[in-house]
Amino acid sequence: MPSPPTLNRRALLSSLAAAGAASVLRPLAAAAQSRTILTRAIPSTGERLPLVGLGSWITFNVGDDVLARDSCAQVIGAFFQEGGRVIDSSPMYGSSQEVIGYGLDKLGHPSQLFSADKVWISSGGRGPSQIEESRRHWGVPRFDLLEVHNLMSWEEHLPTLFAMKKAGRVRYVGLTTSEGRRHDEMEKVMRSQPLDFVQVTYNVLDRQVEDRILPLARERRIAVICNRPFQQGALIHHVARSPLPSWAGEIDCKNWAQLLLKFIVSHPAVNCAIPATSRADHVRENVGASFGRLPDEAMRRRIVTHVQSL
Amino acid sequence: MSEWWTYTLADIKSFSLQTYYRLFELYNAAIWPAQIVGIGAGLAIWALLGSRRHTWRGRAIAAILAGFWLWVAIAFHAHRYATLTWSARYYAWGFGLEAALLLWAGVVRGRLVFERRLPGLAIFLFALVVQPLIGLLLGRTWRQVEIFGVAPDPTAIATLGLLLLATGRVRWEMMVVPLFWCAISGATLLSMKAPDAWIPLVAALLVVSLAAWRTLARRRGRMPRRDNTG
Numbered sequence: 001m002p003s004p005p006t007l008n009r010r011a012l013l014s015s016l017a018a019a020g021a022a023s024v025l026r027p028l029a030a031a032a033q034s035r036t037i038l039t040r041a042i043p044s045t046g047e048r049l050p051l052v053g054l055g056s057w058i059t060f061n062v063g064d065d066v067l068a069r070d071s072c073a074q075v076i077g078a079f080f081q082e083g084g085r086v087i088d089s090s091p092m093y094g095s096s097q098e099v100i101g102y103g104l105d106k107l108g109h110p111s112q113l114f115s116a117d118k119v120w121i122s123s124g125g126r127g128p129s130q131i132e133e134s135r136r137h138w139g140v141p142r143f144d145l146l147e148v149h150n151l152m153s154w155e156e157h158l159p160t161l162f163a164m165k166k167a168g169r170v171r172y173v174g175l176t177t178s179e180g181r182r183h184d185e186m187e188k189v190m191r192s193q194p195l196d197f198v199q200v201t202y203n204v205l206d207r208q209v210e211d212r213i214l215p216l217a218r219e220r221r222i223a224v225i226c227n228r229p230f231q232q233g234a235l236i237h238h239v240a241r242s243p244l245p246s247w248a249g250e251i252d253c254k255n256w257a258q259l260l261l262k263f264i265v266s267h268p269a270v271n272c273a274i275p276a277t278s279r280a281d282h283v284r285e286n287v288g289a290s291f292g293r294l295p296d297e298a299m300r301r302r303i304v305t306h307v308q309s310l
Numbered sequence: 311m312s313e314w315w316t317y318t319l320a321d322i323k324s325f326s327l328q329t330y331y332r333l334f335e336l337y338n339a340a341i342w343p344a345q346i347v348g349i350g351a352g353l354a355i356w357a358l359l360g361s362r363r364h365t366w367r368g369r370a371i372a373a374i375l376a377g378f379w380l381w382v383a384i385a386f387h388a389h390r391y392a393t394l395t396w397s398a399r400y401y402a403w404g405f406g407l408e409a410a411l412l413l414w415a416g417v418v419r420g421r422l423v424f425e426r427r428l429p430g431l432a433i434f435l436f437a438l439v440v441q442p443l444i445g446l447l448l449g450r451t452w453r454q455v456e457i458f459g460v461a462p463d464p465t466a467i468a469t470l471g472l473l474l475l476a477t478g479r480v481r482w483e484m485m486v487v488p489l490f491w492c493a494i495s496g497a498t499l500l501s502m503k504a505p506d507a508w509i510p511l512v513a514a515l516l517v518v519s520l521a522a523w524r525t526l527a528r529r530r531g532r533m534p535r536r537d538n539t540g
Contacts, residue, residue: 061325063393065332094324094394232323278326 037083037290040271042172043221044196049114051265051290053086054079054283055227055276061094071278073103078280080110082287088225088274090118090149091130097137105139115140116225118176120149124156145197147174151182151189158193172196178227180208187212195222202226202270203235204263204307214269223271226264230275236260242310251299252292257282261289263303323501325394330502331454334461337390338453341460348378348459352438352468359426359475368423372416375469378459379409386462401491405462408487415484424475429520433471433513437464441509448505463510466491470517479528480521489514
């Protein structure tokens with residue numbers, strides 16, 4: 001049985017100092033608490049991920065340009081600084097994988113990274129070599145998530161990915177599509193295969209997935225990543241011509257990017273949105289959507305109505 | 311590609327316009343002073359067109375063009391552009407094929423004989439002189455301009471202009487690759503909303519129209535048939 005604590009002079013002084021420090025730290029702690037990043041659990045494991053990730057399509061495809069690569073590394077650095085974790089890429093995105101690897105290398109491979117990549121090749125037999133090449137580009141020991149890109153040869157690739165998962169060479173397996181294409185087929189695969197993730201296009205104007213894919217994902221306990229949250233920038237350019245509505249403050253949005261992202265990640269089936277950007281200030285704005293209040297159903301409808309009216 | 315009708319130009323975009331322009335900036339810096347060779351060779355072709363018609367003249371022009379197509383295939387597509395898009399390796403093969411066609415028909419067999427005719431000359435001069443200037447006017451820096459002989463668009467457009475100058479039947483078989491490239495380049499630039507996207511598209515349309523008109527005119531016997539000999 002442990003002995004009761006005794007209070008000597010040193011302990012007393014330490015306690016007083018601690019009490020003083022606590023009175024100073026409380027507001028800071030409270031402030032930090034209000035900056036607690038919002039996360040949602042991956043249904044298949046319960047592991048929690050922040051609501052906003054980082055895409056790499058177009059923005060990180062900068063080739064050998066060292067200046068541009070350094071700029072991308074800054075974006076990745078700002079993303080991690082703000083509390084982000086999920087970075088998404090694909091062999092289809094040109095040099096994006098290498099640029100991510102370059103950035104991770106510069107940043108000392110932050111441990112919070114959740115690496116999400118894809119297999120995108122028509123030949124199932126060449127899938128493993130493509131995945132290995134992607135892994136080398138990233139410079140990671142293994143991917144956290146591997147998805148079949150745009151359902152390409154999914155019948156051949158999924159067995160490979162499930163075997164990799166079983167062998168501990170990847171943690172999660174998924175499937176992607178974009179722009180509302182091939183949803184019937186995706187639905188079929190979601191019903192028949194033990195997927196951890198799907199990735200679909202979802203934003204305030206492209207909401208086809210609300211009808212079948214998102215409800216099915218909840219039913220089948222599949223995590224959802226949402227691509228093209230800003231319609232390749234077209235949506236945000238469009239809405240940015242108008243002032244941010246005053247009621248955006250009710251859900252702690254300081255800019256349009258946060259309002260558009262909060263619409264996406266407030267859907268209960270959605271785990272994460274993955275906006276891409278080439279600017280560190282934009283990535284900070286984006287990740288800002290992972291903090292504060294989220295819209296309820298009425299507010300979600302209000303966002304849709306307002307954006308449609310612009 | 312399923313549901314192909316749902317794809318738009320935005321779907322083929324895989325890098326930004328800024329990145330594309332930087333690609334040319336870095337490429338131009340790396341190959342300098344090859345641009346001077348390109349412009350010099352363009353002027354040499356212009357001079358050759360003004361000289362007396364001889365088979366060697368056609369051979370010389372075809373050899374210069376073939377060399378540039380091969381250069382662009384390797385130095386631009388395979389080494390530079392391939393860092394941004396996987397499709398560049400196929401473009402490299404296409405440009406290599408065009409080089410081979412020019413070498414075979416123009417140099418080995420001597421089947422390319424050129425004569426000065428206004429539409430073709432104008433298109434050639436446009437690619438050599440005007441196109442880089444338009445790039446400057448529409449937002450590129452002088453480091454980012456595309457120069458005949460080393461960059462794909464002016465090389466393709468200039469070649470189309472020169473092929474319009476070839477005597478005899480229209481050389482459609484040698485126009486396929488440059489026309490195809492103009493379409494790809496125009497679509498790529500359009501997908502990025504580049505202000506100079508219209509250049510390769512208009513050039514290709516103009517060349518197809520002129521070549522088609524010439525083919526029809528020859529069939530109707532309105533144009534004299536000439537042998538492909540100097």
